[in-house]
Amino acid sequence: MITEISDPHDERLALYRDVKDRDLTGRGGLFMAEGKVVLERLFSSPLAQTVSVLTTPERLKGLAHLPEAPVYVVAQELMDDLAGFPIHRGYLALGRYAPPKSLSEILAGERVRVLVLSGIANTDNMGGLMRNAAAFGVDAVILDATCCDALYRKAIRVSVGGVLQMPHYRVDNLVETLRARDLTPYALSPAGRLTLDEVRPAARSAMLFGAEGPGLSAEVMAACTTVRIEMSGGFDSLNVATTSGIVLYQFCR
Amino acid sequence: MITEISDPHDERLALYRDVKDRDLTGRGGLFMAEGKVVLERLFSSPLAQTVSVLTTPERLKGLAHLPEAPVYVVAQELMDDLAGFPIHRGYLALGRYAPPKSLSEILAGERVRVLVLSGIANTDNMGGLMRNAAAFGVDAVILDATCCDALYRKAIRVSVGGVLQMPHYRVDNLVETLRARDLTPYALSPAGRLTLDEVRPAARSAMLFGAEGPGLSAEVMAACTTVRIEMSGGFDSLNVATTSGIVLYQFCR
Structure with a gap:
């Protein structure tokens, strides 16, 4: 009307x-x-x-x-x-x-890809992460309490509206949430033990990203397979949204 | 002092x-x-x-x-x-x-990776592209006349200073520049003929990116092997800096 x-x-x-x-x-x-x-x-x-x-x-x-x-x-x-x-x-x-399904319903399938975010407080990065999640078709995004709202005006704009097509859920405890749903957690970090090339993603995979700078907490890292992206430039610095693009490209094929 | x-x-x-x-x-x-x-x-x-x-x-x-x-x-x-x-x-x-070497000097080796940008007018994207170029150690970045200055304050900041370690050169004609230096050009486009997986990069590779929206010109596309990134989400939209991260990760290993 x-x-x-x-x-x-x-x-x-x-x-x-x-x-x-x-x-x-x-x-x-x-x-x-x-x-x-x-x-x-x-x-x-x-x-x-x-x-x-x-x-x-x-x-x-x-x-x-x-x-x-x-x-x-x-x-x-x-x-x-x-x-x-x-x-x-x-x-x-x-x-x-108002996503119509619960997180458990969304994650019921045999093959699952979940993007998990901790401490992403920058709306540009939040928007970029959500845009990539939508582009590569992850099943859901899980946010911890220290992330900014994914529905801030600027985050929605940077995601080109991708966040509006992406089921996302805020949880209190990331590690417990993933464990309870039998997801294999991969934590991205410059200090990761495996290179991205070496990873063979599990059928039910969760990919975890922290804020640039502080990264993921030691507690979260300890519960995950840690993964790094090899860089050749002697300039060890990638934006977190760009990193997610590289990882999602590898995991979601 | x-x-x-x-x-x-x-x-x-x-x-x-x-x-x-x-x-x-x-x-x-x-x-x-x-x-x-x-x-x-x-x-x-x-x-x-x-x-x-x-x-x-x-x-x-x-x-x-x-x-x-x-x-x-x-x-x-x-x-x-x-x-x-x-x-x-x-x-x-x-x-x-004041880069001490000319473009031809920089590109003298047998194995060369060059990032080539056309019409990148957004300083955030310029900074993100330069950050990725530095992270993955490309040999040089080539810009056409329609790109913004890579040394705008904001582009430098977004690149986390990566642009200050990256030799970059502005040229009048991208296609001629690449041809004269015997570089094999790969143009990234959602309409690309090959998927990124299908590409076996030549020893001397140039990766071309245009602005989000308009993309690369038909003239440039016609001179290149065109490449697309497969997306599974029904949301065919990646940021150009993120796209470059995925492509550089594949090409620069």
Whole structure:
């Protein structure tokens, strides 16, 4: 349903107010998507519902498919005023993430690939990791309590909406979670014992990544087969999202 | 030589003024490095000279080795005022990039790996590509005229200084440059004919990457063996820096 709105105080626009602050202080189970490609992924996501869409008369024409949710159409200036900064792309949407299956249901198959993240607090890296997880079709992503929200606006954007197609779950104890589900854990670290080439992934494999710098905790490392990527350049430094791309390429074929 | 400066109008500080604007409008052959790790890479770079360093009394203690170039020590407030924004890390340096060898000299060996970039205008992606090039020890990076400067402050930072250890050259015509040096060109594209697995890299290999979205031009593609990365997720989207990590891992072993 398309509704044109010109009153900046219209209550239906309230959740689009001060987008940046809201992203930081909690969104009550909602997330904010931006940009055409991300909105299209939201509309087709089996894991998220579209709550509403905010766009301009001009940009509305660019959307081939509209969701059943309300679509509010406002002038570009009103959109910018509401959001608190210029929304050059002209597309915002509110969504609610609700994966229909539990982690155990998702991981019921014989062949399983899980991406496991600890301490990923950088939204760019979170987005990049989720983009790779979606591209290589891992079954699920598991996050510990020290990771940032994977549904921050910027993480969603960097993932090109991939996070909206990727079942992800936050757990209290990574090692116990993996052990209880009979997943073989591989921890990526520059200090890994095996090279990536030497690994023959188990049927049910979990690939663990920590933040650049601190890496994974000693406790987590001790519970895993540790793996390193051989580098020839004397410059032992790869971005964590790039590292995940290399590992997922090897594990998910 | 360490010099404490308290006069904001001291001429020796002039090049540190308005860092952001200067980065955009040209720096007369100089580049600006920031952060401790990047400065240390600058000091040890065989490809770049340190022109001067700007730091604070507190941060000065954190540098294990100092270059022969002048080190100016100023109060944090003066540093922030000069730069035009807060320099939380407390380290800036001016450098001059001057690779001692020509591209032909660098590529004289029998086994050569070259990263070739076309239209990479995003400084994050440029930095990520350079970081990977350094990590996997490619011999050189070749840029076409439509790439951004690899020595933008942000590109250097994202590369974690890797770009300062990586010989890179801008050329007018990529295809002619590669042909004249007898390099076998592999173009990465989602529409590539071969999968990455199917490629047996030639002894003298060039790996070509275009910007996300437009990709490489038809002319460049036509001159190359085209290669794609197989993805299983139904989400055919990888970041260009991540793609380069996967390809370099395969090609540079």
